[in-house]
Amino acid sequence: MDLRFWGVRGGIPTPEAGKLRYGGNTSCLSVELPDGTLIILDAGTGLRLLGNDLRRRHPQGGIQGHILFSHLHWDHIQGIPFFKPLFNPGNHFEFIGQRPEGTTLQAQLEGQQNYAYFPVDMGHMSSRKSFREIGEESFTLGCATITSRRLNHPGGCMGYRIQSGGASIVYATDNEHTGPGPEAAVVELARGADLLIFDTNYTPEEYSSGRQGWGHSTWEQAVVNARAAGVDRLVLFHHDQDHDDAELEVIEALAAEAFPRSVAAREGMLIRLDGQARGMEERMLIHVPEPLLHDVRNSGSACA
Ligand SMILES: [Zn+2]
Ligand SMILES: [Zn+2]
Numbered sequence: 001m002d003l004r005f006w007g008v009r010g011g012i013p014t015p016e017a018g019k020l021r022y023g024g025n026t027s028c029l030s031v032e033l034p035d036g037t038l039i040i041l042d043a044g045t046g047l048r049l050l051g052n053d054l055r056r057r058h059p060q061g062g063i064q065g066h067i068l069f070s071h072l073h074w075d076h077i078q079g080i081p082f083f084k085p086l087f088n089p090g091n092h093f094e095f096i097g098q099r100p101e102g103t104t105l106q107a108q109l110e111g112q113q114n115y116a117y118f119p120v121d122m123g124h125m126s127s128r129k130s131f132r133e134i135g136e137e138s139f140t141l142g143c144a145t146i147t148s149r150r151l152n153h154p155g156g157c158m159g160y161r162i163q164s165g166g167a168s169i170v171y172a173t174d175n176e177h178t179g180p181g182p183e184a185a186v187v188e189l190a191r192g193a194d195l196l197i198f199d200t201n202y203t204p205e206e207y208s209s210g211r212q213g214w215g216h217s218t219w220e221q222a223v224v225n226a227r228a229a230g231v232d233r234l235v236l237f238h239h240d241q242d243h244d245d246a247e248l249e250v251i252e253a254l255a256a257e258a259f260p261r262s263v264a265a266r267e268g269m270l271i272r273l274d275g276q277a278r279g280m281e282e283r284m285l286i287h288v289p290e291p292l293l294h295d296v297r298n299s300g301s302a303c304a
């Protein structure tokens with residue numbers, strides 16, 4: 001399966017020049033399964049870029065996608081009004097998220113496009129739309145089995161494991177790790193997975209100076225869980241809006257010292273997983289797009 005990062009930032013987009021090597025859009029990933037099924041993880045501002053890519057590849061429509069929401073904080077839903085495939089009646093999107101109390105997932109999502117906030121009502125987005133409310137459970141999407149588990153975040157949050165053809169991805173962001181040891185729910189969800197994408201919003205220093213209870217974790221806590229779950233690779237994700245490229249480079253290097261098979265998520269990064277391949281390197285290919293590589297080289301020589 002192909003996993004692509006369209007938005008890697010937490011909180012709010014960061015269009016400043018010093019933050020674009022890792023990326024400025026908020027949480028959005030796409031997973032394309034071997035049978036063509038499209039799964040979208042969160043709908044932050046990165047969703048706009050995915051929408052443009054889908055329109056280029058499917059100009060006539062006919063897209064069927066499933067959007068899995070970790071939760072509905074702004075940085076996980078703000079791409080929806082700008083996701084152009086939702087305006088094509090030939091497309092169908094299923095919105096899947098936690099069952100809320102006293103309202104519905106559909107009403108919560110539609111609320112973002114209340115006329116006071118956005119001029120186009122979600123009802124005027126002409127694609128077919130369906131809504132599925134879930135708890136902790138397992139279900140299938142195309143050739144994948146999805147498992148959902150509750151995480152620790154204000155207002156609740158859901159982590160997902162996507163398992164298909166011997167390959168597995170775990171998406172566990174917006175989760176506050178508490179206590180010194182590994183976190184049982186995360187370890188259970190991620191056991192033996194190829195990839196664990198985990199919330200590393202804060203540095204350990206930031207976390208211990210007043211950010212407890214804010215619903216996010218650090219790279220150190222991510223490493224504790226990655227080791228305990230025995231994952232092949234850890235992806236640092238949900239970068240703080242105030243961390244620039246230089247700070248993220250330091251975080252990435254520290255995490256890699258502690259857990260060598262770790263990498264910080266970058267906007268545009270593609271990870272291709274082949275669950276049938278034997279060798280570790282054949283099983284997982286990581287590709288950072290050329291323009292980003294070019295930027296990295298340029299900034300390297302500028303510093304030298
Ligand atoms: Zn978030
Ligand atoms: Zn959140």
